[in-house]
Every structure is written in structure tokens, then in C-alpha cells.
Amino acid sequence: MNTSENSKFPKVVIIGGGFGGLEVAKQLADEPVDILMLDKHNYHTFQPLLYQVATGSLEAESIAFSLRKNFAGQKNFRFRIAEVLTIDTANNKVITNVGDVSYDYLVIATGSTTNFFGNKDIERFAMPMKSIPEALNLRYLVLQNLEEASLKATKEEREPFLTFVLVGAGPTGVELAGALAELRNHILDRDYPELEKEHMKVYLVDFLPKVLGPFSDEGSEAARHFLTEMGVEVMLGVKVESYDGEEIKFEGGKTIKTKNVIWSAGVQGVVPAGIDKDKIERGNRISVDTINRVKGLENIFAIGDVAAMITDETPKGHPGVAQVAIQQGKLAGKNIAHLVKGEPTEPFKYNDKGSLATIGRNKAIADLGKIKFQGFFAWLIWMFVHLISLLGFRNKVVVFVNWISNYIANNGGSRLIIRRFKREELPKKDLQTAKVD
Amino acid sequence: MNTSENSKFPKVVIIGGGFGGLEVAKQLADEPVDILMLDKHNYHTFQPLLYQVATGSLEAESIAFSLRKNFAGQKNFRFRIAEVLTIDTANNKVITNVGDVSYDYLVIATGSTTNFFGNKDIERFAMPMKSIPEALNLRYLVLQNLEEASLKATKEEREPFLTFVLVGAGPTGVELAGALAELRNHILDRDYPELEKEHMKVYLVDFLPKVLGPFSDEGSEAARHFLTEMGVEVMLGVKVESYDGEEIKFEGGKTIKTKNVIWSAGVQGVVPAGIDKDKIERGNRISVDTINRVKGLENIFAIGDVAAMITDETPKGHPGVAQVAIQQGKLAGKNIAHLVKGEPTEPFKYNDKGSLATIGRNKAIADLGKIKFQGFFAWLIWMFVHLISLLGFRNKVVVFVNWISNYIANNGGSRLIIRRFKREELPKKDLQTAKVD
Incomplete structure (x- = not known):
């Protein structure tokens, strides 16, 4: 090279x-x-906000930053895709x-x-969300399925297109569940007059008995409460058995018909x-x-x-x-x-600054060591921390403008299908090959 | 349906x-x-700013607007993709x-x-730019070719990747030529320390003897002057004969080696x-x-x-x-x-408000009926007119923030390759089928 x-x-x-x-x-x-x-890729991805790209609240460019541009002033730095x-x-x-x-x-x-834990069918049909292309695929799938639902004549035909099952109740699953619930509660019947919001269902499923596993019990309980309040059906202590693109099966026999399974159950x-x-x-x-x-x-x-x-x-x-x-x-x-320089090295010591997760408008969880709080103030902290962590002044301003405008209009996001998602066009994955993502 | x-x-x-x-x-x-x-598509495209999406100065979402969202309040409106x-x-x-x-x-x-005027080879290898997916393809191609050039050891090997030939000197060609020249003049050696800006070439070619054909001679001449000043080689009265993905041939025998031909010579x-x-x-x-x-x-x-x-x-x-x-x-x-309502109809009468085209930073052409001017003031007018014409308050603000930040930093745009452009993955075009784009 x-x-x-x-x-x-x-x-x-x-x-x-x-x-x-x-x-x-x-x-x-x-x-x-x-x-x-x-x-x-030629960019850094700010993964904590990927779910907002998936729901169309933010454009991909706002949470990504060119690696070349970031290091443009650093003389000893070179980059290659x-x-x-x-x-x-x-x-x-x-x-x-x-x-x-x-x-x-x-x-x-x-x-x-x-991590699909070796389940090839789930890997094939469920949507992951660990990179920008994956978040965009998920966005397009969600929007395409809303369009598809609006073409159907009966409630029964629409149901699988309007049912969303999120597997894994970590921060990604919780934040996405909240965002989808807001899409239903505030946007669905405005943008899709032919659909009724009562027909859209959001399920959040986890094998563990609590949401936000690593959080405090107080934080976890508050998150579950917020989600339920927003209309998310939280199913805990439930294990997924299979998904074939049409129906997800759980251990014990329960099934849900859905075209939308989002998998964030492990890495x-x-x-x-x-x-x-x-x-x-x-x-x-x-x-x-x-x-x-x-x-x-x-x-x-x-x-x-x-x-x-x-x-x-x-x-x-x-x-x-x-x-x-x-x-x-x-x-x-x-x-x-x-x-x-031949100097002695220093061992690593993790300084845990705490955890934050947002569920939606005015609703977030903050576990900052012994200080724990939930709701509006946690939500402000969440926004502030994410804004200052974003690379690039332009990105900070653009994300801020988006958040303000989404907050005021309560009709967030641009929701464009720029490229149709087609499952058959997905690259064949080969986990044996190293992929830098 | x-x-x-x-x-x-x-x-x-x-x-x-x-x-x-x-x-x-x-x-x-x-x-x-x-x-x-x-x-x-489920969105309206603000075509006048497509070229800024192509050069990475603006994100696609800023110049597009959801058609459903736009008419969300209008009771007698329905939409289908x-x-x-x-x-x-x-x-x-x-x-x-x-x-x-x-x-x-x-x-x-x-x-x-x-319009490729029936030339199948040009249609296959040249890049059009009439839709957002096409503008994104062009963005990715340009960035991929800069990356490719940075992998090559010699000037000769780099040359075709760093040579850009724009065919058609209407507003699209002129604006894109200006934007590419700015990429070379201000960004190339900051982002790509392995490349020299002198090695990047931008050609603007037209069959007609002037750039911006429908503009006044005064405006056209000013545009040509601006472009030349920025280092664009303007080739007028020149007809393209063929392009095979490696070399573009002109009538009379001249050829240029290039991997980047952008076609805006007709619709x-x-x-x-x-x-x-x-x-x-x-x-x-x-x-x-x-x-x-x-x-x-x-x-x-x-x-x-x-x-x-x-x-x-x-x-x-x-x-x-x-x-x-x-x-x-x-x-x-x-x-x-x-x-x-059984009332009489009114015939159409075109009210020509004039033409605007921008070449770059502080450089634009305004032909407003008898009033003609060029330069900084025309550039301000150009920005103002485009901003107020954009759909959606959020888009106006985001584009404005982008322009301001690009103007100050003189290092505009995010330049991300979100999805690699692969020519072999382009859909087969069939101009016999109606396409709503």
C-alpha cells in the first residue's frame, strides 16, 4: 500500500x-x-444516536464525521479505507x-x-442496528411497511406490517421502543390518515426479568413505567425461539405476526x-x-x-x-x-461516570453513581451529554436544531425513503472474515 | 388500490x-x-440544490421533504408510493x-x-444527476475516486481518478464545476495530504459557444470568467463523441483520461x-x-x-x-x-422572474429581466431565494447552518461514503417504462 x-x-x-x-x-x-x-468506512459513527437515524429523527450525516476531516490538521496522521x-x-x-x-x-x-447467538433464521430476517447502513435499512423498512399497510383493505392484512417487536431491552431496545411509540402516538394518523394508531403495536422483549439490565432497579423500574405509559407492551423473562420473517415464536408457545423484528439482544x-x-x-x-x-x-x-x-x-x-x-x-x-520513549506504562482503571438512557420526550433515566433520577431533568442531561460528545460544531448545531424543531412540532423527522430496503440485496454475511465497522 | x-x-x-x-x-x-x-418516492426533491448533495455540502434530507408530512393537514389529500x-x-x-x-x-x-441522446455507452458510464439517489451515487463516486487516487504511487496512475469532466454547461454543470473546483482549492490537500491539488483537474464542456446558454451574454461571460479564475478548464463548441469509462473522446480527436464524467447535457x-x-x-x-x-x-x-x-x-x-x-x-x-364548478378557465401566461446561478463562494450570476449583476450581491440573492423556496422550516434552518458553517470553515460538507457506489449494482434502465422521479 x-x-x-x-x-x-x-x-x-x-x-x-x-x-x-x-x-x-x-x-x-x-x-x-x-x-x-x-x-x-471513511467516517466515525456516534452510535448512541443511531436509533434516531433509524426512526428518521436525525439524518445520518449528523451523527457521523469524516475521519479525514477530523484529523486534517494532524501532521502524523494518515487514513485509508x-x-x-x-x-x-x-x-x-x-x-x-x-x-x-x-x-x-x-x-x-x-x-x-x-450477536444472533447462531440462530441463522433470526440473522436472516431480523434487523440489526449497529451501523449507519443498518440504521438506514431499518428506517426504510419501517416506512415501507407503513406504506404497505396503507395499501391493505382490512385490519388483519395490515397487522403484521404495523407490529414491531424489539428483542433486547438494553439502551438500544428501550430507546427504539420509545421512539416507535412516539411515532405511533404523535405522527401516525397525521401522516397516514388511512391508518389508525390503535392498530400499531410495539413490543419490547427480553430474556431478563428487567429492562435496562445494567441500570439500578430504580432506573429500570422507571423506564418500564415510562414505556408502558407510552403504550409499549413490555414482555420480560421471555425467550425468542424463532422468526421466519412472518411470525416470531417465543418459548412457551406464544407467537406474534410481524414483518418487523429488531434485534439488539447481544453483541x-x-x-x-x-x-x-x-x-x-x-x-x-x-x-x-x-x-x-x-x-x-x-x-x-x-x-x-x-x-x-x-x-x-x-x-x-x-x-x-x-x-x-x-x-x-x-x-x-x-x-x-x-x-x-522507553518510559514505564500505566495500568488501566475504569472511571465509571454512570449511565443515561432516554425513552422519549421529557423522559429519561440517569444513574450517576449514587445519584439517580428520572424524567425531565434526566432528559435534559441526556441531551446535553450527547450534544457535547458529538464530533464537529456543525453536527452539534444541526442535531440541536433538529431536536428543538422536533420538540416544538412534535412531528419529528424527515421520514424519507431515499433507497428502498430490499432484503434480497443485503450482502451475504461471513462472520469468519474480519470486518471493521 | x-x-x-x-x-x-x-x-x-x-x-x-x-x-x-x-x-x-x-x-x-x-x-x-x-x-x-x-x-x-415519498418525498419532494428541491432539485436546484442537488449539486450540493453531490459534493457533500448538504445532506440529502435537507433538500427533500416528505410528501405525506407536507400535506398532513390537508383533509382532501391522499398519497401513495x-x-x-x-x-x-x-x-x-x-x-x-x-x-x-x-x-x-x-x-x-x-x-x-x-437525455443521453441515444448514446448507450455514455448512458452506461457517465453519471447523471437528476434525483437524490443519483446525486448520492455521484458523491460516493467522487469520494471513492479520491480514496483510490491516494492509494496509487505515481501521478500517472492517479490522474484518471483526479480528473473530472462535466458535460453540459447549463446551471447544473456550471454549479457542479464551481463546487468541484472549491473542493480542489480548499479541501483536497487538507483532507488528503497524500494528494496535490495541482493534479486534480476539472473540465466543463459544452457543444454551445457559451456557458449558461439561456442567460444574458453579460452573465454568461462573467460565469466563464469566475470558472476560469477558480481553475476550471472551460471547453466550448466541443462535441463529445464517446466515453468508455476510461477515456472521453471529443470530435476532432482530443481525448481525456478520466473515471469521472458527469452528464448534464440535456433532459x-x-x-x-x-x-x-x-x-x-x-x-x-x-x-x-x-x-x-x-x-x-x-x-x-x-x-x-x-x-x-x-x-x-x-x-x-x-x-x-x-x-x-x-x-x-x-x-x-x-x-x-x-x-x-362549471366556471370558465384561464389561459397560462408565463411570468419570467429571471435566472440565478451560483459558481461558488461570493460568486453568482443574476439575470433579473433588465437588471443584471454578478458577484457577491448576486450570491446573497441566490442564497436568499433558495432558502425561502425550500420546503419546511427545519430544512431552511439546517441548510442555513450548513452554509454559514461551510462559509466560515471554508471546509464545507461532511463527505461521507455511507454506501459504496458500484456501477454494476445500478438498476437496468428502461426508458420505455414510465418512471415518476
């Missing part, structure tokens, strides 16, 4: 421009290294679809993807080929030491969702959230600089 | 939600009719891919599409099947009388780009611009109301 570099500085290759990868590159801005970032085919750890090389690239230090920041690390199986922990994550170095490899780091730092204090590793990726990315950057 | 209507009011079917179709529906808001609008297969004029029926629909009055507002009306050939004029437009009624058909109107109102004063019909469509749409709506 032509990387226009013949410098004498150690070469740091970062795979993935998510929360973790970004921080590594930023941290190394003034260090004597050459950075090359590889990503399948590339898919990693394998890592040749013996020769310190990354093999990609656009050529090979050698490294002195490698950072694997490939994140996670949807798994995206591990590039070339990393030995004996280094892989539960959830397809790479086992790392306390400075995020891949066990047994001196110059390869793994951070964020794809890393499992198993210690006595964290027997299951850290949660798969942005804060972990950001903090691990920062520290990995620092530690690489230490290693380059 | 289920249209949920059993009313006794005359039924007005409008094919196409462009500038013309919108006005017909608006005009009939309080009249005793039932309106059904059909469009292939539908492709018109044919019009059965004998039985007053429109046959679509989602069922048949009968009409008392029909308005054909299907607009125009790119043709999109005529639904079922309209007799003897009613079709030059440019594939439907011959209409002075109230925009299709010649020989009492209850079918054609308006805007797809209509040719040939009179002594307008021997070639009206120009294919938004203003004509808007004014004809308004009058067609009024005249349908007159016909329904």
Missing part, C-alpha cells in the same frame, strides 16, 4: 475509527510516531483488501457487531483473522492485560468492545460502552508513547 | 410530487375534490405497480430525466405509457393547450418539464425550470376547480 511515508518514526496502525481508535490517534498527535488508521483480511503477527503486517501495511505498534479497535467482538483462538474470551473478545496489550503479544493492543480485560476486580471484563472505549483508547495512546 | 375513499367528489390524480404537482395539490386544498398523489405502469385514457384509469386507480381529472407532473420528458405518440413533441414532451390540457384529452393535464405548450409566442414551449412548473401547477389546480 502506498502510504507516502518513508519516515524513521515508529509506525502505529489503528484498525477502526470508533470511540477508542479516535482517542488513540488524538493522544499520539504530538508524539514521534507515524499513525495510519484503517476503517471500512480498507478491510482488514488478516493480521500477520509474526511479521508485523496487516493484510488488507487494498494492500499490506507493516506496523511497529498495532491497535485493534474494531468494536462489536450484533460480539469483531476479531480480525490472525488472532489465535486461545486469546478469545466469552463474547468473542480478545483477552488483554492491564495496559490493553493482547496477551502474549508485545506490540498489539486491543481496546473497547473487542477487548476483555479480565482481572479479579473485573471477572467479566468491562461493559461494552463508549466510556470504556474512550478511556482505554486514551490510555493505549499514552502507553504507546511511553513504550516508544 | 385501497384509497380509503368512497366520497362523491370528483377525483383528481396527480402523478409526481415535484414543483408542479405540489402546487396543483395545494391549490385544490379547499375545493370539493378528492386528491390522490402518486410518486415513486407507486410506479405508474400505464394510463388507460379510454377508461380514466391509472395502472400502477400497487393497483389501479380511477380518476376524473389527471395531472401528469412527471418532470424530466437525463427529456418522462412520459407515462398510454399517451399516444402523436401527442409527443421535441424533447419527449407532451403537447398541451393553453390551459395545460393534453391535446385531444378533456380531463388530462400535463405541466412543467413534461409539457410542451407550443404557441406563436412560445414556438419551442417554455424553459424546463422550476418557475414554469410552479406557475403551471398553480393554474392547473385553479382550472380544475373551475371545471369542477
